Amino acid sequence: MKLFVLVAWALLLLSHGSGSVICAVLHGNDTDMLSLLDFKRAITEDPKGLLSTWNTSIHFCNWQGVKCSLTEHERVAELDLSEQSFVGEISPSLGNMSYLTYLNLSRSKFSGQIPHFGRLRELEFLDLSHNSLQGIIPVTLTNCSNLRALDLSRNLLVGEIPAEISLLSNLTRLWLSYNDLTGVIPPGLGNITSLEHVILMYNRLEGGIPDEFGKLSKMSNLLLGENKLSGRVPKAIFNLSLLNQMALELNMLVGTLPSNMGDALPNLRLLTLGGNMLEGLIPDSLGNASELQLINLAYNHGFRGRVPPSLGKLPKLSKLGLDTNSLEANDSWGWEFLDALSNCTSLEMLSLYANRLQGNLPNSVGNLSSNVNNLVFGRNMLYGLVPSSIGNLHRLTKLGLEENSLTGPIDGWVGNLANLQGLYLQQNNFTGQIPTSIGNNSKLSELFLANNQFHGPIPSSFENLQQLLYLDLSYNNLQENIPKELFSIATIAQCALSHNSLEGQIPHISNLQQLNYLDLSSNKLTGEIPPTLRTCQQSQAIKLDRNFLSGSIPMFLGSLNSLIELNLSHNNLSGSIPIALSKLQLLTQLDLSDNHLEGEVPVEGIFKNTTAISLKGNWRLCGGVLDLHMPSCPAASHRRSRWQYYLVRVLVPILGILLLILVVCLSLLRKRMLRxxxxxxxxxxxxxxxxxxxxxxxxxxxxxxxxxxxxxxxxxxxxxxxxxxxxxxxxxxxxxxxxxxxxxxxxxxxxxxxxxxxxxxxxxxxxxxxxxxxxxxxxxxxFMPNGNLDTWLHPAGDGKAPKQLDLSQRMKIAVDIADALQYIHHDCENPIVHCDLKPSNILLDYDMTARLGDFGIARLYIKSKSAAAGGSSSMGTITLRGTIGYIAPEYAGGGYLSTSGDAYSFGIVLLEMLTGRRPTDPMFCEGLDIVNFVKRNFPDQILDILDASLREECQDCSQDNLEGENEVHRCLLSLLKVALSCASQDPNERMNMREAATELHAIDTLYVS
Known part of the structure; x- marks a missing residue:
């Protein structure tokens, strides 16, 4: 019998190759070789060709990635196949290699569930991270009793962390981050005294941090951020002296920090506790944790007292974020921390927005590190002069001093900050003139000087600010004419100069095609409304009220189709109200009061809504809808009396004849009518x-x-x-x-x-x-001058320079379309299913504002009871409608028309925007589609699937070793997560468009805006 078995194995292996393999069989290690071949067969794509070397012409111990033990039996001890981009599933046969101690299959595109590896009793290292593995964490993994490192991060795992994981008594590293795990953190983990790294961030874990974690004396990294954890941080955790990183941000933790925290954690490098509900004093002892590089305690609301000056003893500190708390400084003792921080030569960011800092900003602010690029003291209680020494901080890109009571001029320092991109000085008491040196800040994109006491002219040097997007100089005492140079800055989107003493005529507007908000109200402007204002086709609000403007209301205002608010009140305008204003579909606020207008009031459009218009103080107006209570127009009354005369005396006798002629001629007229x-x-x-x-x-x-x-x-x-x-x-x-x-x-x-x-x-x-x-x-x-989204994502090969969309533009387009779909799905009286969402139906205006078009196959429907309860609305089965690649899968089977069908199409469009690939790309075949393509690379290998320009933008973004991925990478991860949710195969698992719009606005705020 033994001879029979031996011959059978020999014949089997001869089919694979040479006799050298038969020798291996004779040594009893055939199980390992067959397991490896099973693994190879489960791989559907091997882009780097590594497995081509796996054949029986050479001994399997010499196969690439395979390392055997040095025993006489030559069993596989290590299998390192990381970063190979394999596609397929992990063969369960690997669980038969009983001598395996090291298994690394990370950074590929494995899908399916994690196999049962419970028989790998010798296994010490298991890394399956950065794949697309699904399902739960199998309990059988806990049978691998020698396991020291377990990394399952960056997959699509769900369910709870098995409590049995505490049986892995030799475990030193546990990485489960970036999954969708729920439930509580097993307290039994605290019994694994060898644990050094517990990384569970970016899941949906809830409950408290186990008290047992305080027993993990070897702990180096505790990363639990962005979960739903609550309760207090166990005090014993603050005594883990080897702790290097403590990241508990964006949870619901409460309580105070222990006073000896810095002494007990001498190796702490990163401390992020922001976005919780912590309170009390910031421990002075933090200054003794000399390795600290990043401290983020922002948005807790509860930290009080002074900022510890001891933080100035941290030579490696680069970022200190303490925003939105109740920290105080009202004397030299309270401000001592600012003097001390000048010793932190690596400091780049200091943010104390929305605290209770009082008094003068110390001159020592100018002694901060020359590396500081972000300095924020907004919404405090500061007063007095801004020290001129702040001009020493030449690398500043953002300076926030808004909402204080600061006084005096700004010309002593502002011109020295040549790298400024955002200057926020609004709501203070600054005086003097706006210095011409502000033109030196040529990189400025946001300039807010409103609600101060600036006087004098607006400097003509503003023409140097060619990247300016937002300008607010309102509520000052600015005089003289508006410089024509100001209205030549093509990038301006919002311009507010209201409540000043500006004079003269409104300059000709030469190139403000992106302007969407213009407020020149409450000044002393004269002359007529300039005809060049017609070029501002994106304008949503125009406020010219409370000036001395004369002439008539221009007809061209009726062509500004984006206009939502128009205020021309309290001027000297005369003539009639242009009927063209009644054609503005988006106009919801119109104030023409207190002018010298005359004639008949239109009765269509916004003029039908008496609560949306104001016409008071124009004594010569007449007519309009009845609710306006205007006097009748004399000419209209005269025509009415003549009409009544002819009706009674002439038309009534011949009415019957006319009706007869009308009936006879009706069919003939239809073909001859012009329109x-x-x-x-x-x-x-x-x-x-x-x-x-x-x-x-x-x-x-x-x-x-x-x-x-x-x-x-x-x-x-x-x-x-x-x-x-x-x-x-x-x-x-x-x-x-x-x-x-x-x-x-x-x-x-x-x-x-x-x-x-x-x-x-x-x-x-x-x-x-x-x-x-x-x-x-x-x-x-x-007309949409920037065409449609499809031409931007897939430029034609016509020799022209290809169009490019950066991440911020793609983000804006995604938000715009999500808002449009939310509106037609949820906010209309009669909701609409678009049915054909795709890039060619997304049009782009002057400022790249996205507008959804082509409702040619759209369907009206009435919300069902399930929709009212939060489900998707639907109506009847339908024939297949839409465009191949974007059609929801349930439609193909004659499913119900629903808003979730549009959500699916939106998910596909978002994936197309991020990958640059159409859903009908030739590469998508044999079961692979754009959704699976992204899933296989999400979340870790997204750089492999991104559009080339996004990939370059992500790679060019500066990496921060403390925080992991850069903000561009995190933004892309979040966008892909929304897209995959919308594009789920199961309609019940998809986000609706209200949820998607909310998520996208949050992503935009966090990472882009």
């Missing part, structure tokens, strides 16, 4: 009338030169309407295409009553016949 104007937002609201003959003229007879793109139902052209010289986009429906007519009607119905800044607005619709008597249907949209 049927379709009202979009509501049945009683009219939009600019566009006849068929206007559109060929505007598009140069629909020439290819003006063709923007083609879709499933027609073509889109760039056009210039003659009556307003207004650039628009015209979508002409090809009615020979199946469904084009329904698409036209569907889009009109969908957009009838919805208004949102991130929806592409339709200006009007045209439904008529062309010159040859054929049906003609077109929609006229606001």
């Amino acid at each position: 049927m104007q379709l009202s979009l937002p509501s049945s009683d609201e009219q939009f600019p009338k566009v006849s068929y003959k206007d559109l060929p003229q505007a598009t140069e007879n629909f020439t290819v030169y003006n063709l923007i793109g083609r879709g499933s139902c027609g073509s889109v052209y760039r056009a210039k309407l003659n009556q307003k010289q207004m650039v628009v986009a015209v979508k002409v429906f090809d009615l020979d295409m199946q469904g084009a007519d329904k698409s036209f009607i569907s889009e009109c119905k969908a957009l009838r009553n919805i208004r949102h800044r991130n929806l592409l607005p339709i200006l009007t619709a045209c439904s008529t016949i062309d010159n040859q008597g054929r049906d003609f249907k077109a929609l006229v949209y606001q």
